[in-house]
Amino acid sequence: MRxxxxxxxxxxxxxxxxxxxxxxxxxxxxxxxxxxFRLHKERVYYVAEDIMRRAAxxxxxxxxxxxxxxxxxxxxxKFRLHIxxxxxxxxxxxxxxxxxxxxxxxxxxxxxxxxxxxxxxxxNTPKYQGVVVYSMAxxxxxxxxxxxxxxxxxxxxxxxxxxxxxxxVGEYLRNEDSLT
Amino acid sequence: MAVKxxxxxxxxxxxxxxxxxxxxxxxxxxxxxxxxxxxxxDSNPFDINSFRSGKDAFLKSLxxxxxxxxxxxxxxxxxxxxxxSVIAKLPSPETTLPREKPIPKLRPPTKWEEYAKLKGIKxxxxxxxxxxxxxxxxxxxxxxxxxxxxTKEWVLEVPKNADPNEDQFAKKMKExxxxxxxxxxxxxxxxxxxxxxxxxxVGATMTAGNGKNPTPTELExxxxxxxxxxxxxxxxxxxxxxxxPQKNRGKKRKFQPLMTSEKDQxxxxxxxxxxxxxxxxxxxxxxxxxxxxQSGNVKAKKGGKKGGKSKVSKRKEKR
Numbered sequence: 001m002r003x004x005x006x007x008x009x010x011x012x013x014x015x016x017x018x019x020x021x022x023x024x025x026x027x028x029x030x031x032x033x034x035x036x037f038r039l040h041k042e043r044v045y046y047v048a049e050d051i052m053r054r055a056a057x058x059x060x061x062x063x064x065x066x067x068x069x070x071x072x073x074x075x076x077x078k079f080r081l082h083i084x085x086x087x088x089x090x091x092x093x094x095x096x097x098x099x100x101x102x103x104x105x106x107x108x109x110x111x112x113x114x115x116x117x118x119x120x121x122x123x124n125t126p127k128y129q130g131v132v133v134y135s136m137a138x139x140x141x142x143x144x145x146x147x148x149x150x151x152x153x154x155x156x157x158x159x160x161x162x163x164x165x166x167x168x169v170g171e172y173l174r175n176e177d178s179l180t
Numbered sequence: 181m182a183v184k185x186x187x188x189x190x191x192x193x194x195x196x197x198x199x200x201x202x203x204x205x206x207x208x209x210x211x212x213x214x215x216x217x218x219x220x221x222d223s224n225p226f227d228i229n230s231f232r233s234g235k236d237a238f239l240k241s242l243x244x245x246x247x248x249x250x251x252x253x254x255x256x257x258x259x260x261x262x263x264x265s266v267i268a269k270l271p272s273p274e275t276t277l278p279r280e281k282p283i284p285k286l287r288p289p290t291k292w293e294e295y296a297k298l299k300g301i302k303x304x305x306x307x308x309x310x311x312x313x314x315x316x317x318x319x320x321x322x323x324x325x326x327x328x329x330x331t332k333e334w335v336l337e338v339p340k341n342a343d344p345n346e347d348q349f350a351k352k353m354k355e356x357x358x359x360x361x362x363x364x365x366x367x368x369x370x371x372x373x374x375x376x377x378x379x380x381x382v383g384a385t386m387t388a389g390n391g392k393n394p395t396p397t398e399l400e401x402x403x404x405x406x407x408x409x410x411x412x413x414x415x416x417x418x419x420x421x422x423x424x425p426q427k428n429r430g431k432k433r434k435f436q437p438l439m440t441s442e443k444d445q446x447x448x449x450x451x452x453x454x455x456x457x458x459x460x461x462x463x464x465x466x467x468x469x470x471x472x473x474q475s476g477n478v479k480a481k482k483g484g485k486k487g488g489k490s491k492v493s494k495r496k497e498k499r
Contacts, residue, residue, distance in 0.1 A: 001438060002435045002436070002438060003435065003436045003437075003438065003440060003442055004442075005435065005436075006445070006449065009442075009445075009446055009449050010449055010453070013446075013449060013450060013453060014453065017453065022450070022454060024450055025447065025450060028443055028446050028447060028450075029443065029447065034441060034443070036441070036442065036443075037446075038438075049441075052438075053439065056438055056439070124461060124463055124464045124467070126461060126462065126463055149463055150463075151463065
């Protein structure tokens, strides 16, 4: 376990900014306590400071998880968000996509969101913007990347992809053994 | 006749009584005893029936009997009494036990030992003391107060073709020091040879007679090491002709301590991120532009002179 280097922090923030913009500040600067990002086994954990202090006593090999895993650094030092970060990113999401109940299951099996399954979309969503995918009942389902901007969405045919799949809550079952 | 019979009966009775003694144990096959190790091994066949009928009792009695045999044997040894305790001197153990640790390896011969064996040079013992003619006494061959001490000479002959101003005493001291250094180097080299590993410190491996020629990478790293080995850590060393910059200098990993509050630093990074690239939502801006121009047109139509003029109308005015 160690703090992120400046470079790693930048990579992480750039990724988070795609979904929540400058709301990252609210994650760092919280009124209810000190929270920090810590790197452990190439995974970034968002953790309260007192829990981090306790976890520091556990030896590296035995420490499986602490706090919430936000994602991991790949071997090429890119940051990949994990679904576990959803609870912290969804409230601050700037751009959202709502999927119809009929398309919910398809998304939860790891498929992209089609135009036919699109319920609502935030206005002025640019192309390739990171979005949080919600069900029509406002339950966050996962992350995606907008394949089309809002205005383009209106014109496209129903089978075209609106949002590329990034992560979904179905992973809690599918990748049960690798999520931490 | 009657007397004989009585004696035989007496004998038999004695034997019976002997057997009835609590210390007597009857065994089909005698135990193998190793008194030195306090070891008794029982090779009698195992009575499986009585074992099954009562395991604990059977094992207990068997153990007791065998221990009794061992103790009987110990009591036959010469015994002495020291401060209320009876002590028997055990014989040396017969059973050989395996070693705990592997047999230590022989030290491989040094370079000189190899050479001496090849040439058949034998190390002859010399006596420690030698007769010193000058003082007419026995003195050590070497060391403190040695015989024929050449360091204590007060005058030295200048060799025939030597520089007359050269300090012969200093020269002698220097030669001695060099011999000591050479010996030390050979000692270290022998240790290195023995370990079979590469010797730490690149400089040490570069000496001649290492067996192998240094590889280009070794040469290069030695060169860079030598360049850095100045008082200023090579800061003022000029570049040589055809010198290549050092590859793989190795960046030292340096992380912040675990228990730090990096909030300020992270906020700074955030600030830099947003300062660097002002986020422009192109679509939003374009829409606003369109809306403004549309509303401008409407105003121009409505207000005439007062409203913002559209580009088209401006062009018309110029003409």
